Amino acid sequence: MSATALGQLLPLFIAVPLLSAGLLVIAGDRRRLHRAVLFGALGLVTAGGLALGVRSLDGSVLAASLGGWPGGIGIGFAADMLSALMLVLTSALTIVGAAFAYGSRVANSQYFAPLLLILIGGVNGALLTADLFNLFVFIEVMLVPSYGLYVLSANRREPLRRVDGARLYVTLNLLTSTILVVGVGFVYGLTGSVNLAVLAGAAVADTRVAVAAGMVLFALSIKASVVPLHGWLSWAYSSTSPAVTGLFAALHTKVAVYALYRVYSVLYDGDPRLLPVLLVLAVATLVIGALASVGEHGVRSILSWQMVSGIGGILVGLGLSTRLGLAAGLFYLVHHMVAMGCLLMATGAIEVRYGTGRLADVQGLARREPLVAAAFFVGLLSLVGIPPFSGFVGKLMLVTAGLDAGRTVTVGLVLAASLVSLWALLRVWDAWFWGEPTAPHGHRERLATAALPIVGAAATAPAPSGRGSSTDEERTESWASGETLGPPTGVLPVTVDPDEDVTRSRIPFRLAAPAVVLALATLALGLGGQALWTVTDVAAQGLTDPSRYIEAVLHP
Amino acid sequence: MMPFAYDWSLAGIDLAIGLLTVAALVSAYRIVVGPLDADRAVSGDLLTFSALGMLVLFGVRTDNGWTFDLVLIAAIVAFLSGMSLARALTRGKR
Amino acid sequence: MTIALTVGMLTFGAFYLFSKRELLRVILGMVLLGHAANLAIIAAGGTDRRALPFVGAADVEVQADPLPQAFVLTAIVIAFAITVLLLALAVTGRADDAVATPGEARDPLEQAASDARFPRAERHAAAGRIARGRAGRRTGVRP
Amino acid sequence: MDAILTVVGSVLVVIGALVFVTAGLGLVRFPDPYTRISAVGTAGGVGMILIVVGALLLAPGVAALVKVALIVVLQLGSASVATMALGRSAYLTGVPMSPGHYDELAEDTPGREGGRPAPRLPDMD
Amino acid sequence: MATHTHGDGTVDLTAGTASALSWPWRWLVFWCWYAWALVTSSEAVIKDLVTPGDQARSGIARVRSNCRTDAEVTLLSALITLTPGTLTLGTRRAGAVGEEDGDPDARRLLYVHGLYAEDADALRAEIHDMERRMLHAMRKTGVA
């Protein structure tokens, strides 16, 4: 098939998930069907992404102008190595995340599969579009199902914090989208186009465009949680269910980062005047994320801050904007998605089965859950950049690129932050994995105060109708009044057997498997760093010299 | 500055727009001061109707061919907004 | 000038409402901000040409720019959808639709949540460890 | 002919606008919500159709005539229905009437036969 | 059958004998009358508004309506409401005060808020006048 004809197939990356979603909604609550269609569609997308990646290895770009309109008139779609890489990653991680969600039963809802499919359709659109306004639209297509997934975990047995988190998440994203769309509008007002290829270099040529497009970068930075707009993430991400946090971690901030890379590469043509600012913000994000991570007491808060810190690391690559720096940043991006996913799913499995996300509540899991512990530790090693895992190659290349560009302070802070991150994660390891296995601490008090009826009901369905004491309000109140109760991680209640054998594993394999898979993946990406580096290098080349991308979009 | 040339055939419209603006601002005042939510709701109604009137007059003034289409739809939905306000007073009680 | 002022006022109102405790006011702020954004986008197409963008309705040179209109139409509908969702969220949760900040002790629930994030006992313990300094340290060699 | 239409149309829209101003004046001057509601109901119905019909005369056309006819019917209906709903809600939620010379509705309300208006609720203002 | 007027001013209307052919004419006449009624009642309101002080003697009257269908009662209520100085607050279906609500055969009671009527009876009379004119125009054979 010709490149033009192939390019016309790009919208299928969105059409397949969305059509699946629509049909599943019509089909109603048929779980087996939902599961099969979900994984089938995700598998198709991953396979398509891989094919796209193989095709892009020589730096070529597939493009289309939709609706058969000339380039620049219709909405432009384009896939280069960067898009392909992100497509594969996001869909592959979504498969793992969805598997975890099914393991943790968040996916029991009939809304789960359709929402997730729409989400992935939005992600794919955002990754493929070469049009600023269309980017806004697809970011919305990503966001709205995300709100849905968020609230799915806020059912009536969950604490109020889930709703509070959803409120924060939705309002913040709405504000951000508004800023984004105004930025796009201003860019149109100044240049008469929203097509990335038409806009290539416009921000260098006209300072006004640079400021207007600065609004776009600004909005994307909020979504990516760049300092000083970082605060929301740890609150919002730690307030939903572990499965949802896992999915979001892989998708949202990373798509925002992708867009930052793309827009800066094309619209600003890598303008060196802004690089110091970008670098300062990136490093600040990196350091603040790492520091805040040490100060937390809930595992998902710790990990959320690590996510922020990781964004900083990824953006250091953009702040350098050399080919080496961009390749390193992208490598770090891939690594961070995988390693973070591994950690979130390992701790998520524990949170789900032990009913708490607090450091103080659980211990001795290295012996009780060796598989999950191993996965966690691999994730930890990888995240702080210890060989032979992917994080090592990522950090090494980031440091090398930084030194290559003469940014020694940056490099110093990158290294220092990784030590702080190590300390933050070691706290989790120390508290949760070492020591003698016991029953979760916070749990008995919780049982004693409020959750007992729920546990009873869960064990002996159908329950009596008078389950008044299990309302959120009352539970939350008891949680609020009890000093010993943990934060509402929302995975309570877990059945507690007083004669529980505390050395017997509680986590079934299906729940541990996602973390293990990702642990193996981060190992493979470290050992097989050659292949990934080749890919990110091609992607970085496309960013430093976007001419082929621009040409393809203008003349698909 | 362009020389001031006023089209007197628009005088009635402009005067009406001015009067409607006055009515609208008065309604806004009543909305702020209340004192009852019923006062606010009824002032909201008047403000809505004033805006609707302005819509008609602006449409004629700018020679907008779709003015009456818009007003037709607006007449329908403005009614819903008024009904909703009434229902809001009773906290949803029908 | 007129449209710029309008956008400015709407933005002012929006951010003023963002500082409020109640989610409903925040939502209304979002509605205002949405108006501001939409007007700004329309303005980006120019407010000098105001003739309807219908083929044959007027001379092309005086017709309003249709593209920002299409953008705004899309944006309005998306914002409407999300507003509906926010409204649903506003009644799902606390009876008072507010979430207090940790500094405000008036909301006991929120206070509890923030304490849970930074448990007092643990804070004190950590502070104590720092204060005690060397007094409490072992050499690490097995006794 | 055009000039006549313009003059008549202008007069109609101005009268319509005056109805609105009257209603606005009512909002300020009338003592209680019932009277204010009454004033606004008139404006929304009568004032609006005056303006719409005036506008039709200023920009005449066959299609416009059909639309205006529809608008007139709908506007009269919708304005009055909405106004009645508002008045009913106000009474149901105990909005006081001032000065209130007679109230046969209160007589028909069990427990309120004395005709006194319902007490004002604390969260109503 | 003659029109029966109760002590409180309530009027019972009976089927009229007008020709169906005159129906459009009656219809037109009624609307003209109503337009004029709007003008006169507006005058009272405007006079009240622009002169200092308060001439209003507001109150709520119960009107035993002669409307038979939902459409008739809706139209009457709307006309009352559109008229400056009067406002329909609600309806009730009952034979008399104190009877059970909801008897589908019972006549409707309208509760009307009036601004310038001397007392409830005066307001009732005003409404009955409008009702009679309206029904006469709306029904094929009018009312007596």
Place this chain on the structure above:
Amino acid sequence: MLLLSLLLAIAAVGASWPFARLLGRDAGWVLALPLLAAAGVLVSAWTGGVRTETHPWIPAIGVDLDLRLDGLALVFAMIVLVIGAGILAYSSRYLGADRASSRPHTFYLLMTAFAASMLLLVLTDNVVVLFVAWEFTSFASFFLIGRSGDHARDPAIRTLLVTVGGGLALLAAVALMGVRAGTTSLTGVLASDIWADPAFTTTVAVLLAAAAFTKSAQFPFQAWLPDSMVAISPVSAYLHAAAMVKAGIFLLLVFSPVLAGTPTWSALLIGSGLITALLGAVSAIRRHDLKGLLAYSTMSQLGLLVTAIGIGTPVALTAAIVHTVAHALFKSALFMLIGVVDHEAGTRDLRELAARRVHMPVTGTAIAVAALSMAGIPPLFGFVSKEGLLDAALHTPGPAWLPVLVTAGIAVTSVFTVAYSGRLVLGALGVWGPSPAGAAHRWTADRGDEVHEAPPTFWGVPVLAAAAAVALGLMPGLLDTPVSHAAQAASGEEVHAHLALWHGVTTALLVSAAVIALGVLLVLLRGPVERMASHAGLPFSALDVVDEARHRLIGIGAVVSRASGSLAPRTHLLIPALVLAVLAAVGVATVGDLPAVVGQPSRWHDWVLVALVGAGVVATIRAKTRIAAMVVVGVVGFGVTLWFFTLGAVDVALTQLLVEVLTVCVMVLLLRRLPARFSTEPAPRKTQAVLTATLAGVAATVGVLAFTGRTSMSEIAHYYLTHSYKEAGGTNVVNVILVDFRALDTWGEMTVLGATGLTVAALLLNRRPTPPQPSAVDMRSPLAHVRENLVHIRVFGRIFGVLIILLSLVLLLRGHYEPGGGFIAALVAGAGYAMLYLAADSDTARQLRWPYLALIGSGIALGTVTGLAGYLTGKGFLGAAGVKVFGYGLSTTLAFDLGVYLAVIGLIVAAFSLLGPEHPADEGGPVPGPDPDSPAASEAEAPARTTPTAREEATR
């Protein structure tokens, strides 16, 4: 060949777990074999020169498995492998026989992994892989310490933090060298000309020294070593005597050829080395725990090694290498032997041992021999190495005072070395000092008085190591060749070492004699010395510093985290306002003259709208009740609608109007669940809010003024206006853009609406909304009767209903040519639904139950299928085509618009159906359903989470 050796070590790692599972602690014997084999391979591979091999890993970034065997590597590899093998063998008796408590599988896994990492470290010729191996050793050590139990957790973490911190310095150095030299080959880096740049050299020197200091426990990073003594004896013997701490020494030696003589390097190494040597030695003579004593001794000896490397002359480097070997032998022997004593006696405290009768002839003798070697007593190997150190110190290059200082430092250290060696021997033999009665009593009561000799399988290995000290002391020439090659590698110069016990009467010998004499004196005066030493000491320990840093970091972290705001949206929403203001300020500062304004963007009647919107905004922010706020926001919406209308955006105005009203309708549904009034804010907060909002408002105004109205019509707008009819067959250009030119946007938007419907359903079917607030309605009033009082709207609604349906269809069909289209038509239909809702007798009336999920699903599906149909037209996805149906031209865009229509209605219906009634789950009574995440839920197939009615309703 070199790879084979590495693979053998890795094979040991692979075999460790299964063998330990199979054989328990005895696996140590078996696992020693591959290490010895690896050593054999290396010896046979060694030709005397430099041997290299390359195996690719990530060649793209220069990270490859380049291996290199030179003299230095050989010496260190032998230490790692031979002593490693010995310690594994020793472990097979040291570990407890009970597998559950001693967990031999994890132990052997980590020990062999450690050996393999060390081997990689010394064999690699790639600086990156050097770092990799370096980090491996840190983590192996972390786990080996940490597995010792709860009391080991803190020490393990401290050790890891310190060593990984050093690792980061190494990484920085590695990257710096790689970037500068353009190669990551160690040989290449050492041979490159980058070292001519003094600034670079200094930087790398500092980084490498920092890395080595952390690993080799040099001041100021010495704290972790004694801390890590919580690990069991084999671990201490290997990691903290023979192997891990030697990694730092190895690193320093590897880079000596290029860094020796650099002032910074010398100053750092000599300074830190001497301080550590003295600090360790002084601390050692105070210890009662013999293992603790050995730990401080190790610190001290490593200090001496670092000092020697800092001196940097070939002689000094030779001495350092020799002493490394000597130290590895005697220190591993001592750790193991003290382990034997501990094992047999149940204590390592010399006060407790003094209360016992220790009958351990072999072990005691071996301890004495090894300790005397440590003390540098002839004719043991330790004497040979000590002589070399003193000799090197006496010839320290630099100012004249330096040799004196260094020699004095080494000599004083050596005096204390003799003293603590004596303390060790006497302590282990149970003859140290007076016996504390209490301790004696306790031990007598518990275990009996006598300590017996261990079996030969236990003491065999350490005794061999001690014997080696004797053998090498008597025949030091055995090491001449390897040491010469090693020193050559370390110094970069030709070295011919001649090790001998007797060099004649040299200054070094005299110093040695004095040292021994003073040392013996200290042993003899051990009572007063111990009392004095117990008073001496630093006011704080380095551990306190590490701990303080750790906990302060937690505090700082908590502050940073708290500074991130809260779950309340407001902080997060206001920061963007400030950033916007900054952006505007930057724009004003950087953007120069603006192009002229095109045409006349403002008309006088615009001011009416400004006033209207302004009044609405003021009213909004002053609104005190929720109804008031809702009303005025509706008013602002009407103002904005008028704005759109006057600007020629009639479709937009229509949409805005409909959206505005529908929003109000939905808002009403929830107002009953919320309190009537808003809360009030304190004045300072208001001021702050006004300030922030003003900044944002000004920024927005400036933005619109600067960025809009200054260009003529864009080319693309011109294209759309002129091609809409010709190419897409529609006259409503905006609609043509929506369904054809940019249909993809609309497709996404439709999906957004559908997804919102799903989200609202997911939320409200799963979570109970807050209950309605008490209504103020007087239920006794005749007006409270619903059916009678809804008569008006019911009658009116019948007319409206028909009209709305017609209108909606007309708008849908004509959208391509006149104002309308899928969105507007659907919003009108939504208004119709709202009217049905308002006119219905109850919230759940029959006529309100529309299948919103089916609407949403079919909307999304239809839109997508229409898009796919575009492929049939040859225009690709969403390509539009006209179809003739009964002779009437129909475009596929109409089908697309219909999809939009369905999705929009779906959302509106979902919102009303779900927000309107009481919570659907409440209708059929509470439906418990197990927690989705709970184990209980996984056992029983989860029952329906919502009531059947709610679900039926949703899917019907």
